[in-house]
Amino acid sequence: MITAVAKFLAGLVATLGVLIVIARLAFPLPEIENRQDTQALPPTTEGALAQALAAQEEAHAGQTGVAPLQNGADAFAARILLADAAVSSIDAQYYIWHDDLTGTLLLGALRRAADRGVRVRLLLDDNGTAGLDPELAALNAHPMIEVRLWNPFNLRRFKMLSYGFDFFRLNRRMHNKSFTVDGHATILGGRNIGDEYFATGPTALYVDLDVLAVGRVVADVSADFDRYWRAGAVHPAGPIVGAPPEGDPLAARLAGLEREPQLEEYRQILQSSDIVTALAAGEFGVEWTTAQLVSDDPIKGQGAVPREDLLASRLADAVGKIEHRFDGVSPYFVPGRAGVEAYAQLGAQGVQVRMLTNSLEATDVLPVHAGYAKRREEMLRSGVELYELRQQAAVAAPTDRIGPFGSSGASLHAKTFAVDGARIFVGSFNFDPRSTTLNTEMGLLIDSEVMAQGLHDAFDADLRGLAWRVELEGGDLIWKDPQTGAVTTDEPGTTLLKRLALTVIGWLPVEWLL
Missing domain, CATH: 3.30.870.10 (Endonuclease Chain A)
Structure with missing residues (x-):
């Protein structure tokens, strides 16, 4: 009896092994070919953000200014307003980017920046991009935007089934979160991009914390982003998500948000917030220290x-x-x-x-x-x-x-x-x-x-x-x-x-x- 059970288990393991090999051969990841690994642009000397921080950065040379972003709505507004103030570059790195209200509005802000000539690099963990393949493909087709994915899934539909034949690779995820603008300001902490992180929507809300940092440490965050941008686990999004669809999926999604009751609330938040002016006036609560x-x-x-x-x-x-x-x-x-x-x-x-x-x-x-x-x-x-x-x-x-x-x-x-x-x-x-x-x-x-x-x-x-x-x-x-x-x-x-x-x-x- 024991011998029969052992034979059965051995046969089962062998069969599973064969199926895994077949699945990996049938659903391989595209080879990384001709990838051009860009680097962070130097801090710009132009634009509202550079001008707002020039005097403070000079007065606190070698130090880092930090301000906690405790409230979800404020944390969302800070990202949108910094993106809208960008004149040179935006480097964003996230574990989760949802296709909901705040996620879509932030994608819209990235594209607005790119339309103004700002270079945008978006690095996302593929575990948190559900439902966004059309939008990511469209953004990646923009001449000023490049999207890359961390340890992407072999399957685009029924993504989680990929764990069945590529578990040990897919089990390693990029949990980092940073949002860096013009080489002068960065936001990092616990928040992903999605309604529950920014205090809106029907799902459970999260108690979370980010910090806005300016000054010395921003260069370190930019250099760290470059390390991840060229990492072996990172793939250009194009071969993964496919060619951009016909039409404009992001514009369609943004238009659909006009019916969302929370949209007007967030418009009011953005209209009442002015992070750049507050930074220039020294009214944003920035503490200059070492970090x-x-x-x-x-x-x-x-x-x-x-x-x-x-x-x-x-x-x-x-x-x-x-x-x-x-x-x-x-x-x-x-x-x-x-x-x-x-x-x-x-x-x-x-x-x-x-x-x-x-x-x-x-x-x-x-x-x-x-x-x-x-x-x-x-x-x-x-x-x-x-x-x-x-x-x-x-x-x-x-x-x-x-x-x-x-x-x-x-x-x-x-x-x-x-x-x-x-x-x-x-x-x-x-x-x-x-x-x-x-x-x-x-x-x-x-x-x-x-x-x-x-x-x-x-x-x-x-x-x-x-x-x-x-x-x-x-x-x-x-x-x-x-x-x-x-x-x-x-x-x-x-x-x-x-x-x-x-x-x-x-x-x-x-x-x-x-």
Whole structure:
């Protein structure tokens, strides 16, 4: 009986192997041929943005100016207005670009810039481009726009089926997010491009955080974009998405938005915002300081790299010794055994460690919560203080802000941490194995007492009741409302089916994928 089963399994594995080989031969990626790898243009000396920043850049030579973009609508307006002010170049790099209201409006802004003679380079992870092939093909046909895709999928319809025969390549994604204009200003942080990241639309909204940076670090971001633009995992979009369709798919999509009720609201936001004038007048809240770009080597998109070359290792070196406090925010928090040990070591050294992540009721990725939940008790016993963002109906979300990471929403998406009231990191990096070893990531480590202390203050205030405080009481987990003192022993948002799923996923050897 055992021999028969073994033969059956061996035959099944062999058959699957043959099918995978056939599929890879039948659906190959186009060869990368005659690719011209352009470089970032030097900072322009002309245009409204250059003029607005000239005096400040001269007065703060060698420094970086940073301003947090906490509100989703403001973060959207900043990108549109910078694109509309561009006179030389726009380099945009994103993990997700949705085909919704904000995604379409931003594509329109890129094309308007190109029509004025601005060179546009758009680098997208192909995992997040669903439904956009016609628009990307049309944009790529514009003489001033070039679109490239990171680890593109072999199949354009039913894209996810490509994982069945090219899993290990497609499992490595580009999670970076940056938007750089005229070599003078860049926006980077946690936000992708889509309605849920900019506080609009019918889907769950995200609590997120970006920073606008000007000055010294912009050149580093541009150089980093160039590294990714010429990476081996990057393909010109033309052979992937095909020839541009007849007509103008982007114009048609923009025309269809005229019926969207949110469009008028965003027009009003744009009309009332003037980032260039505010920068020129010193009224945008820019803090001049030092900031360091930390990013993965894009070779990570083609396979494993030495641990010392990972962003996580470089970031730890850049942060240096933590003396007193570490407060972190990560929507997808899967510390693994090594992370638990690292937090325990910090606690043993007298460092207060506090983490905010999504609660079960707020998360949008149940398996990731399972990876966190299996380590939750270990972390609490080692002294880590845990908070879980409570689910809030978008229409009931308060308009005031939680320190440096925005107003309450349905799901946490910001990725940030503060150290010793002196430094703060803002970027795309989650505290999970996927960000550490599989996806490429980037972010800024900023010397800012104001921003770092703002995050510490938010934790000191127990996040103003917007998160559950998770504790151990008598060996059992409890969820406490810090403001009212109310306690529940049932995990908020739990059901029998979810508890079963969390348990089963926790048993599986999939932590490295989360």
